[in-house]
Amino acid sequence: MREVSVERLVAPPVSGGLADSVFHTAATHPKRPQLALEPTEPGAPWLTVTAARFRDEVLALARGLLAEGVRPGDRVVLMSRTRPEWTLLAYALWTLGAEVVPVYPTSSIEQVRWVLADAGVRAAVVEHSGQAMTVAAASADPGALLGLWQLDLGCTAELAERGAEVPEDEVLRLRAAVRPEATAVICYTSGTTGAAKGCVISHANLAAECDTLIAGWGHLLAPRGEQPSVLAFLPLAHCYGLMVAVTCVRGGYLLAHQPEMAPALLLPALASFRPTFLFAVPYIFERIFDEACREAEGAGHGVIFEKARAAAVAHAEAREERAAGTGPGPGPVTRLRHSVYERAVYAKVRAVFGGRVRAAVSGGSPLRRELGLFFQGAGVTVYDGYGLTETTAAVTAQPPGRVRFGTVGRPLPGSTVRIAGDGEVWVRGDTVFRGYLHDPPGLADGWLATGDTGRFDPDGYLVITGRKKDVIITSGGKSVSPQLLEEQLRRHPLIAQCLVVGDNRPYVAALLTVDQEALAHWRRLHGVSGRAASAPADDTELRAQLQRAVNQANTLVSRAESIRAFEILPVDFTRQEGLMTPSFKLRRSAVADTYAEVIEALYAR
Known part of the structure; x- marks a missing residue:
């Protein structure tokens, strides 16, 4: 088997841009909670922002940016950790038809200098004074920037105030002019070697990615009748993190932000926000497992934890075989051994995620099979996927109810994956980007050569085996x-x-x-x-x-x-x-x- 295709679940958009979903949700469900803001006092509940208020804040920022000189096609840097303001500013820029240029908050002066020059950036939003100094030092002519705004100095309120005299109709006219093929993001690769390249990602690319995930996997995000809630903690400068935020807004899910991914800060946020679904990277699942193991050993329960781990893996393997049609599922002994550890071990593992998560996505790199089996047995099914910045995040995913641990799933609906003669993975589909900034597309008949090597199992599940250059x-x-x-x-x-x-x-x-x-x-x-x-x-x-x-x-x-x-x-x-x-x-x-x-x-x- 050298090529696998999966038919589309959703039709490509024929008009409009990403900001349209903000205005549509506000018009149809104005009171729906859209954002959750972290409480200022420990133990206090998270504050919610309705869809109507979210739209109003996006519109106010768009008017302010327009007053400051930002126009359609202008490129604006967003350099900040994962904060609500990042999402608000991105949608304000998309409302105007401007282009978002994400920059990692820890980037060096040289890295920022490259992005500013390569993208021809017109303005920048940073989080604090240190980043403002970095941008100013990296800019060939700081005075040429339309603005260098700082979140910690309250720039969002300042922009909203400056835009008060700008007619709303002027902003709405610009939003109506945005086309699906227009550039939404120039996302610079965080590749393991070489200079970063600007990946030109369109509104249609992000819409196809997020709408496909909502249509095919949306039912996994929360129990029926309950609004899904997601804590975004991945860097929004990374295409995966950006996809999470856009998926929540397009799906009408409750979106919260956590600026730090360090377990010491992330785990308390998960415990207090209690999301229904998790988007993470293997590192997070590894740290949670390792911490659970160390706690058990420290309490003298290391042997019990190891037995619980083995029982979870055996139970998950039996379920996997049943889903694949190669086995009857967990037998009586396997079910009994598994049930013994439900309260003592598995419930505590789920509590680390906040207690409500029953499914999650892992991306960025392949998740170890044994780890996926353990979490499945503990009651949290982790859907592993594969993608790149060039594919607007995921281009393969585990089919709902048919997870094959140790693989990265099958092609996302609307995508085709091919294994070339030398073992390299090639992909084609609605989520594949438009090309690199300033470079020819480099896509042969729409195919993107990923640089990764892999193989298909007999059922068309992709296994990533390495990098060609490694x-x-x-x-x-x-x-x-x-x-x-x-x-x-x-x-x-x-x-x-x-x-x-x-x-x-x-x-x-x-x-x-x-x-x-x-x-x-x-x-x-x-x-x-x-x-x-x-x-x-x-x-x-x-x-x-x-x-x-x-x-x-x-x-x-x-x-x-x-x-x-x-x-x-x-x-x-x-x-x-x-x-x-x-x-x-x-x-x-x-x-x-x-x-x-x-x-x-x-x-x-």
Whole structure:
């Protein structure tokens, strides 16, 4: 099987832009809660903003931007964490027919300088003074910007005030002129190598993505008769995070914002907001599982948790076989073992998500099969998908009720996925972008070559096997795909990240980082807390533990592909240092450059 297509669920839009849904919902359901605002006092309820008020605030901002000189086709930077104002400003710009240029809030001066120049940005909105200084320093001529507005100084209220004299009809006339094929977003790739490219994403691309998900998967977001509620915490500068916000607005779902993805801040927000559905990345599910495991071991219930994990996986595997038509489903013994741990383990896992989530989406990178099975058994079905910025987020997804863990599902309705002769994944469909800014589209007959390699299982589910450019060729001529080894090692509770190296080298080696919370927990369990201050690289017992993990991973590959040496790094790879993308994928070349001396030392031995 080399190509799989799925027919459309929704027809492509023939008129209008993304902002139309704001005005339509306000006209038909004016009192429907559209936004939820985080309470200012602990324990207080979240405040809601109705669809009518949301429309009024979008309209007021659009009038203010128009008064400040923003016109259709102008490109405006939004540089902020995930906040309600980001969503309001995006819809205000789309109302005018302007184009949103998202910039990650932690971007450097050089990165911002590239975006400003490459996109020909006319204005910018930032979150705080530090970002304002970054934009000013990056701009070739700060005085040429129409405006540099700052959220923490109340720029949204200021813009609304300045637009008070602008007639509403003038804004509505501009909204009516927006066409589906017009550019909505220029989203710069957060690729693992090379300079960022501006992906030109149209109103039609985002509409096709979100409307397809609403039509095919919307019933999973909440029980029948209940309004879905979603806590958006992924970066809105990332196409996946932007898709979440637009899906909520188009679907009439209650949308809340959380600016930080760190578990220490995210988990309390989930507990207080209690969403009905979750959009996340594998990192979040991994951290929740690891934390549950550590809590159980710390309380002396590690054996019980492991039995509960095994029972959840067995139950989920049996359900998966039944859905595929290859098995009868969970038998009496499997159901009994599973039920034993419902209150003691599974209910507590669901409580971490707020208690109401029964389904979730994972994107950004493939979710481990074992992790998907565990959460399914614990009562939260995680629908894994696959996509890129160039495909407006997802281009494959798990079919409702027919999840195949370890795969990224089947093509999204309206899309076709092909496996080229060299194993590369090619895609075509309504969500594929218009091309890169300033470059020819680069699409052969509508096909986008993703750079990822993969295969189909017998039922047309896609399995991602790696990146073409990540293949390592040793000096002995052996081709090694690092993904299998890296994923296996990251499964070890002590290992946070792993980078396999060996291009043009005599053998394969690895850089490992240690999860500091897991390390402290492991030392307490093993009675070695006296060495808690010692560097991981100098801890002989830790090195022996990780050597066993490396040996186990090596059993999955041939000797020529196996890891012969490794080094434990003193700190983890982070997004702030530019070593990981916002979706927690390694920037391989950046890591290799940062730790070039360490890699050289591995081979000098």
